[in-house]
Amino acid sequence: MITIGDxxxxxxxxxxxxxxxxxIGLLQPAYVDPANGYRYYTASQLPVLNRIIALKDLGFTLxxxxxxxxxxxxxxxxxxxxxxxxxxxxxxxxxxIERLHRVEGRLRLxxxxxxxxxxxxxxxxxxxxRAAEMTAxxxxxxxxHINAAIEPLFSSLYRHTAEAGVSPAGPAxxxxxxxxxxxxxxxxxxxxSTVCSKDPFEVVDLPGxxxxxxxxxxxxxxxxxxxQWLARWMDEHGYRSAGHGREVYLHCPDDxxxxxxxxxxxxxxxxxxxxxxxxxxxxxxARRHTTLSGA
Numbered sequence: 059m060i061t062i063g064d065x066x067x068x069x070x071x072x073x074x075x076x077x078x079x080x081x082i083g084l085l086q087p088a089y090v091d092p093a094n095g096y097r098y099y100t101a102s103q104l105p106v107l108n109r110i111i112a113l114k115d116l117g118f119t120l121x122x123x124x125x126x127x128x129x130x131x132x133x134x135x136x137x138x139x140x141x142x143x144x145x146x147x148x149x150x151x152x153x154x155i156e157r158l159h160r161v162e163g164r165l166r167l168x169x170x171x172x173x174x175x176x177x178x179x180x181x182x183x184x185x186x187x188r189a190a191e192m193t194a195x196x197x198x199x200x201x202x203h204i205n206a207a208i209e210p211l212f213s214s215l216y217r218h219t220a221e222a223g224v225s226p227a228g229p230a231x232x233x234x235x236x237x238x239x240x241x242x243x244x245x246x247x248x249x250x251s252t253v254c255s256k257d258p259f260e261v262v263d264l265p266g267x268x269x270x271x272x273x274x275x276x277x278x279x280x281x282x283x284x285x286q287w288l289a290r291w292m293d294e295h296g297y298r299s300a301g302h303g304r305e306v307y308l309h310c311p312d313d314x315x316x317x318x319x320x321x322x323x324x325x326x327x328x329x330x331x332x333x334x335x336x337x338x339x340x341x342x343x344a345r346r347h348t349t350l351s352g353a
Contacts, residue, residue, distance in 0.1 A: 062099065194242075229248070273319065
């Protein structure tokens with residue numbers, strides 16, 4: 059028999075907790091001395107304690123824990139349930155961390171509303187580019203909506219272009235356009251060749267444009283800060299947006315999202331400039347190429 063103190067030590071819990079579990083009928087001692095009321099346990103009760111602590115740490119209430127134990131699940135069944143719960147908790151933690159990053163980004167915006175945008179803003183001409191692209195629809199510009207769509211979108215684009223024997227001719231980029239149902243995400247990869255019409259991606263020619271550009275270093279959750287600073291720079295220097303802005307992915311290691319490097323390109327025109335042919339010098343793509351030829 060094991061005293062309550064030794065059982066608490068072996069199970070890495072407190073004596074007070076064991077007394078509480080006894081009171082509510084969750085884990086009762088194997089023997090209680092009628093003379094002095096001392097509680098005694100057996101080594102065979104340690105697995106039960108392990109299950110209780112594991113379930114409790116995974117967010118189950120003591121009532122739920124009791125219900126699970128009453129079902130007398132075997133070790134494999136209980137392990138499967140705990141693994142599923144662990145996945146759920148990890149997803150929740152990831153979502154909470156992303157939410158924390160968004161809140162911190164908003165706080166930085168609020169704290170620096172009267173400050174000067176850090177980093178340089180460069181006005182430059184972006185050359186025309188032929189790009190293989192795929193699109194997806196997101197409900198809004200919220201990070202959780204964009205991220206849920208853009209990551210599998212780029213994975214599909216890389217896979218399908220590789221299967222088609224189309225090699226990248228530059229860094230990948232994304233641009234967005236509004237629609238009635240939300241936001242159309244364009245995942246694009248510069249290429250030199252045209253492709254067959256059976257391929258699941260399109261090849262489009264994007265015209266050149268003049269852009270206000272800046273470099274962002276850090277996680278995508280902090281992009282809002284840079285975009286808003288860039289918008290302030292444009293306003294202060296007499297420019298307005300003239301098309302779909304791009305996020306160009308210069309260095310994006312999968313295992314280090316805080317070390318990402320992206321160039322933000324915002325097409326601009328001076329306030330008062332006339333738009334030629336009723337359309338700004340922006341990013342409307344040309345029709346799809348369907349022949350098998352070189353650039």
